[in-house]
Amino acid sequence: MRIVVDGVGASYGAKEVLRDVSFALNPGEIVGLVGPNGHGKTTLMKRMLDLITGTGQTTFDGMPYRALTRPQLRVGSLLSTEAFHPGRSAMNHLRMVAAASGISKRSAESALARVGLSEYAAKSPASYSMGMKQRLALAAALMPDPQVLILDEPINGLDVDGVHWFRNTIRSLAGEGRTILLSTHILSELEKLADRVLVLHGGRLRADCPMEELKTTASGPTVNVTVDRPAEFAARLGAEDGLTVTLQGESLVIDGMTARDVGSLANKFGFTLFELSTTLRTLEDGYNEIVGAGDSGHDQQGIWGKP
């Protein structure tokens, strides 16, 4: 299923939280949505699913969400892990979701088994740990076997086994041609999972690119080198074009040259090498470059003043 988000915007009262967000999601893609807290990730998902009103529109194979027949059979979503009645068992919670989608209550049993909660089916989710609640919400999203999954912070609260299980499940679902959009703050996990990344900042889409591209957005890997006369070697390197050299104690951090070339130069100028290594850029580096390092977004009241 192809999803097209076209010029989507949303406001809460006078505060505009999303502005003119456009992108497309293709079958089989795992797309990560990242951005600081309060910068519109959940709002974007709610807007895509017609839970809130606003400008622009999202279409699922050409149709808006509310025009889909039994939409949950086509689009599964996880927006909250706390949406359950404490007086209702997990099994009945899933039976309720199944009833709304016109699927059998047996699906509820198999969905609970799929996420490893069969043993706790008769218990209220109120007694669950955070990870178990997360699994229950995932079970509800996966139960109707949808072609698209829209998941808001699905990894939060999962233990190591849970994260591993989630990663494998998502990969296998994408392998079957399903489209997956997921938001998360755990960038290292997203790095292992997503094919593409959307960076949402200040309610605007600041980047939409393949994972590898984001990791190499502005600069390549950096080289760390420790030599016997670092200041002198830094001066020698400074003469080379397009290099950025930073002296950090006894070591140099070099941007714009490969480790092999740095080693060759050290040898050519007669320096003794003690250490030579390459630091690859991570998704976090790329993300920080786009949104600004250390920008948690909490000081972004006047976000539209930013470029």
Add this chain to the structure above:
Amino acid sequence: MRDAVRYERVRLTTTRGFHILTAMTILVSVLVSWAMSVMIANMAPEMTAQAAGEAATVAATRSPLVLLAPGLLGIFSFGQEKRYGTLAMALLAIPQRGTLFAAKLVMTLLTATTWTTVSMMMSVIVSNAVLGSSNLFESDPPVLIGCLILANGWALLGIGVGLLLPRTGAVAMLVAGSALVEPLLGQLVERTELWGTSAAAFLPFRAGSSLISFADPALATVVAETAPRLPALTGGGVFFLYVGALLLAGYKKGLGKAQ
């Protein structure tokens, strides 16, 4: 629509609270009916068959939970979903707000009708046993039918209030509004006339109660319901006008905005 009704049925019947409220409604109605019947039997041991039938009607329709329970059910239809965040989940499955709203109306009215019918039937059986009346419908059948209609009206009222206010506020408004605020307001406007009737008769709960008022003024005096009331049909119409306005406002405020 079928999915929405099925969702609402599963939602309603899978909480402990629903079953407790069902049991309480029937049990309290039967107990109130029994107590009233015993009291009436002690006050008037020699009773004609018709008087006994009327007394049984009174006993079957005056339990506080006969009306309050459908009201609470109405409040909880959206109130619980808003309180626990499952409304967004429901709207994801049934994005047409009108369909979800209609499904909730249908299930709430069906449940209210079932509760009221069962409560009245059980109460009638108990009252007949105590009072010795044999055919209740010889007395005042419009009162029983009126009670059924009024209970459904309270259920709709609950839905409207539940959409407009948070759950606790909605319950407080329904209980305090009917038992405290409106009687006080009624006393204030008792002497003001509107179309030849006391303005108090046009207040929502009092207008609704005309549906369960007895045509026989003597019996109305016995059950201490002497305050001016509109005729049953007019009163019912006025009550449902309030209900309709509240439902409309609730739909616009509670379902029209972002979840």
